[in-house]
Amino acid sequence: MSVANADPARTERPKRADARRNEQSLLDAAAAVFVKSGVDAPVREIADRAGVGMGTIYRHFPTRADLVVAVYEHQIDECVRVGTDLLTRGTPLASLATWADLIVDFLVTKHGLAEALQNDVVRFEVLHRAIIDRLVPVCAQLLAAGTTAGEVRSAISPYGLMRGIGNLCVGSDSDPRYDARALVQTLIAGLAPVTLTEP
Amino acid sequence: MSVANADPARTERPKRADARRNEQSLLDAAAAVFVKSGVDAPVREIADRAGVGMGTIYRHFPTRADLVVAVYEHQIDECVRVGTDLLTRGTPLASLATWADLIVDFLVTKHGLAEALQNDVVRFEVLHRAIIDRLVPVCAQLLAAGTTAGEVRSAISPYGLMRGIGNLCVGSDSDPRYDARALVQTLIAGLAPVTLTEP
DNA sequence: AACTATACGGAACGCTGCTCCGTTTAGCAA
DNA sequence: TTGCTAAACGGAGCAGCGTTCCGTATAGTT
Structure with a gap:
């Protein structure tokens, strides 16, 4: 293991712009869907509303x-x-x-x-x-x-x-x-x- | 409508023997499965344990x-x-x-x-x-x-x-x-x- | 023995959560 | 501008679930 930068948490590089945008879209979409269908709403519904794919939602919010x-x-x-x-x-x-x-x-x-x-x-x-x-x-x-x-x-x-x-x-x-x-x-x-x- | 036996609930004829047997099997199986896997256990698991098909369980217990x-x-x-x-x-x-x-x-x-x-x-x-x-x-x-x-x-x-x-x-x-x-x-x-x- | 209402079984459908991988793209460096 | 690569994307696909439906089997009766 290297001596410098031993702590990976210290080294988090900033997310890409599109990633940040999608994360925000997902938060907005989720907030809306939660109100309408409850927090148990289908994952697809949230992804669709945010205009992203299934993979994206799971990458940003694993659970x-x-x-x-x-x-x-x-x-x-x-x-x-x-x-x-x-x-x-x-x-x-x-x-x-x-x-x-x-x-x-x-x-x-x-x-x-x-x-x-x-x-x-x-x-x-x-x-x-x-x-x-x-x-x-x-x-x-x-x-x-x-x-x-x-x-x-x-x-x-x-x-x-x-x-x-x-x-x-x-x-x-x-x-x-x-x-x-x-x-x-x-x-x-x-x-x-x-x-x-x-x- | 006929005059005699106007109330169908009064007229329930006895279930067939195999039906009664299966109902009991299902109750026994369900009791066991509920203990093991909770009351949310898969329907199939109960049916399998009772040795009956899916249709049977839904016929006896619609929900x-x-x-x-x-x-x-x-x-x-x-x-x-x-x-x-x-x-x-x-x-x-x-x-x-x-x-x-x-x-x-x-x-x-x-x-x-x-x-x-x-x-x-x-x-x-x-x-x-x-x-x-x-x-x-x-x-x-x-x-x-x-x-x-x-x-x-x-x-x-x-x-x-x-x-x-x-x-x-x-x-x-x-x-x-x-x-x-x-x-x-x-x-x-x-x-x-x-x-x-x-x- | 024949008949029929009753009951059975399980294939099939639709909806879920979640994964996986081929494709796209943002950011950077030459 | 152009080219490169790590980062990010998307959605087909799989597995597990509840529920339905209908062709088949059989208990009970005549």
């Missing part, structure tokens, strides 16, 4: 999860940012509730995103890592603040809570009788220490 | 949901029975917690059953009706008892709670870090009226 992550990266960032912000405001449990509401909004407006997150832990590992792993630390901080303040008993791990919220969002579109937000709020209420049922 | 329902019918009955029993014992919230635990057990031990319940509301409509619709009334009774006793604020509908429990069970196998039971118990704890955080 569907990579594409989903790329499309929603900004919104994930936003969730992290708001969560960190909330740490400095209000009471911990209230902050956690507000933050959870934000996550629910994010998940239920993307058709099938929650499903994709939970279904194939293997196939969607990248998506899992991107969303769960980014948000779990924030969740952990909010939970820790609550525990310190005595507002939260630590029965649930940050990871568990994060996935619980995600799971409760599954199928929340397409069924008006199902209210994911209410359930998540109830779940968070259940984090509070033993209830004193007193008049 | 996958029909097959799943048939396989787990007894256990659904059991859940209904235990739930009704619990109404006459202990405090309402405790009964609800115990019952929810039973449901969780049922769902997490069947690979992918919870997923199937939530995924295609259309495709699995029969499964949905069979499980959700059977259990929702029981859930409603338990919730109502809790409300009457003042142990439960009525923020969540029976249907919503039922689906929430189901959703929390999604993906609970194959991830030791995820504890569906703990989350469901927390959710139920959250049903209690406003918490008094007093020393």
Whole structure:
């Protein structure tokens, strides 16, 4: 192995212009198709809409999860940012509730995103890592603040809570009788220490 | 139309012997395959194991949901029975917690059953009706008892709670870090009226 | 033994995800 | 400008799936 440039990651040369263009086309097309047909839309549909071939889509985004992550990266960032912000405001449990509401909004407006997150832990590992792993630390901080303040008993791990919220969002579109937000709020209420049922 | 025997449902003549035999073979095969490969196992795999053709499986069970329902019918009955029993014992919230635990057990031990319940509301409509619709009334009774006793604020509908429990069970196998039971118990704890955080 | 409604089996079709490789082209250097 | 090559492209092709359809076999009856 050569001594200079031992780290290939340092050496990434810039992509070709057409490659960059196609990547952007794919992101735009995917965003549109996800809205119309959900994140499980056929790969061909996305490729067609972007005006590229099958090979191109797989070269830029080896798995569907990579594409989903790329499309929603900004919104994930936003969730992290708001969560960190909330740490400095209000009471911990209230902050956690507000933050959870934000996550629910994010998940239920993307058709099938929650499903994709939970279904194939293997196939969607990248998506899992991107969303769960980014948000779990924030969740952990909010939970820790609550525990310190005595507002939260630590029965649930940050990871568990994060996935619980995600799971409760599954199928929340397409069924008006199902209210994911209410359930998540109830779940968070259940984090509070033993209830004193007193008049 | 004839006057006698106007109702065709009354007139169902008995199935042929080979048909009954095949139906049983399919149920046995499906039960085995569901354990091994989950409820999403390929139809061919079930047909092969039962030693029948593709046509036969579709004739007896037009949709996958029909097959799943048939396989787990007894256990659904059991859940209904235990739930009704619990109404006459202990405090309402405790009964609800115990019952929810039973449901969780049922769902997490069947690979992918919870997923199937939530995924295609259309495709699995029969499964949905069979499980959700059977259990929702029981859930409603338990919730109502809790409300009457003042142990439960009525923020969540029976249907919503039922689906929430189901959703929390999604993906609970194959991830030791995820504890569906703990989350469901927390959710139920959250049903209690406003918490008094007093020393 | 003959007959027929009932049931069977599996080839075939369409739709998916994904791979592979011959072709095209962007960027550069002479 | 021209020529060169690594980079990128495109889509035919394969495999796996659910589902249908119809020619064949048979249980039960007469």
